[in-house]
Amino acid sequence: xxxxxxxxxxxxxxxxxxxxxxxxxxxxxxxxxxxxxxxxxxxxxxxxxxxxxxxxxxxxxxxxxxxxxxxxxxxxxxxxxxxxxxxxxxxxxxxxxxxxxxxxxxxxxxxxxxxxxxxxxxxxxxxxxxxxxxxxxxxxxxxxxxxxxxxxxxxxxxxxxxxxxxxxxxxxxxxxxxxxxxxxxxxxxxxxxxxxxxxxxxxxxxxxxxxxxxxxxxxxxxxxxxxxxxxxxxxxxx
Numbered sequence: 001x002x003x004x005x006x007x008x009x010x011x012x013x014x015x016x017x018x019x020x021x022x023x024x025x026x027x028x029x030x031x032x033x034x035x036x037x038x039x040x041x042x043x044x045x046x047x048x049x050x051x052x053x054x055x056x057x058x059x060x061x062x063x064x065x066x067x068x069x070x071x072x073x074x075x076x077x078x079x080x081x082x083x084x085x086x087x088x089x090x091x092x093x094x095x096x097x098x099x100x101x102x103x104x105x106x107x108x109x110x111x112x113x114x115x116x117x118x119x120x121x122x123x124x125x126x127x128x129x130x131x132x133x134x135x136x137x138x139x140x141x142x143x144x145x146x147x148x149x150x151x152x153x154x155x156x157x158x159x160x161x162x163x164x165x166x167x168x169x170x171x172x173x174x175x176x177x178x179x180x181x182x183x184x185x186x187x188x189x190x191x192x193x194x195x196x197x198x199x200x201x202x203x204x205x206x207x208x209x210x211x212x213x214x215x216x217x218x219x220x221x222x223x224x225x226x227x228x229x230x231x232x233x234x235x236x237x238x
Contacts (some may be wrong), residue, residue, distance in 0.1 A: 001204070002237060006222030008057045015072050016132050018048040019170070020116065022076050023130050024093055027117055031089040038080055045069075045076045059220040075132055075170035078178045082168070087119035087126070094118055098157035102194035107201055111154055118155075118163075125163040127151045132170050142167050142181035149193050152185035162186070 022045040029036045036044070049069050063071060097112040117128040129147065142148060148165040155163045164184050171177040203209075211227050212218075221227065229235035 001207075001209075002226075004223055004226055004238070007225065008059045008220075008222050010217075010220040010222070011058050011060050011063075011068055012132075012220070014052050014056070014058055015049065015068050018045060018052055018072060019075060019079075019132050020130055021048050023079060023116070026080065026083070027089050027092045030083075031092060038077065041076060041080050042073050045072055059222075061220070071172060071176075074176045075172065078176040079130070079168065079170050082178045082180075084121075087121050090118040090120055090125065091115065092117055096154045096158050098154050100194055100197045102191075102198040107194070107197055109197075109201065111150060111197070113150065113154065115151060115155070121164075125155065125159070125161060127155055127163045127165045129165070129167050130170075131167055132172065134172050136171055136177065137167070137169055137179060137181055142183040145183065146193070146196070148183050149185050149189045153190045153193055156190075 022041065025044050026036055026041055046069060049072055053065050053068075058065075060068070094115045095113070096115065097110050100107045100109070100111050115127050116130045119126050119128060129151065142165075145167070148167070151165050152162055155161070162185070164182055166180055166182040169179040169181065171179060211231060213231075215221075218224070226235055
């Protein structure tokens with residue numbers, strides 16, 4: 001809303017985007033009946049990373065560009081090795097835009113997003129979201145996820161049925177680990193989503209924003225300087 005240009009891009013954001021784009025190609029090839037081999041898949045990731053990392057200023061952490069590429073290839077490999085042939089690919093990177101409502105009225109803004117992957121498993125739709133993570137997910141995280149609520153709600157609005165949602169997580173251990181976290185939502189969860197979206201619209205309309213100084217994202221935040229200026233009372237809106 002402030003229209004501030006980011007000073008740099010988080011390495012996790014860039015590498016995560018490359019991970020997603022690689023899996024896009026993997027599952028599109030499966031859907032087309034021409035699956036990629038593992039070595040082809042790894043080369044797709046390397047090409048994505050080298051292109052993306054050469055186009056922007058990246059805030060690196062403990063790993064340099066080569067280290068991030070090696071780590072990313074490992075994460076792609078472990079995800080590739082857990083592809084389930086029993087899951088029929090229905091769509092890849094499926095965009096959606098559906099209305100949100102609360103208290104008997106439609107909200108001003110719709111819910112827009114994208115399903116990473118939709119498959120059919122045991123005759124039922126399953127929405128899958130791909131993640132990379134620095135650590136293993138704690139028990140119950142998927143059941144508390146608002147993202148899963150938005151996916152189940154959007155899929156029901158778009159297709160008329162309530163899918164299961166699953167997070168497929170590649171964990172950045174020294175030896176990468178792959179986790180799957182399925183979850184389900186119901187009517188009450190969708191009502192809560194509408195209430196939260198309604199409150200978010202109110203917050204945006206009133207400009208009630210403030211810094212979260214203990215966020216995990218502060219370390220490589222591209223707006224750190226503006227945040228410090230805001231805290232010091234010297235920030236001027238452009």
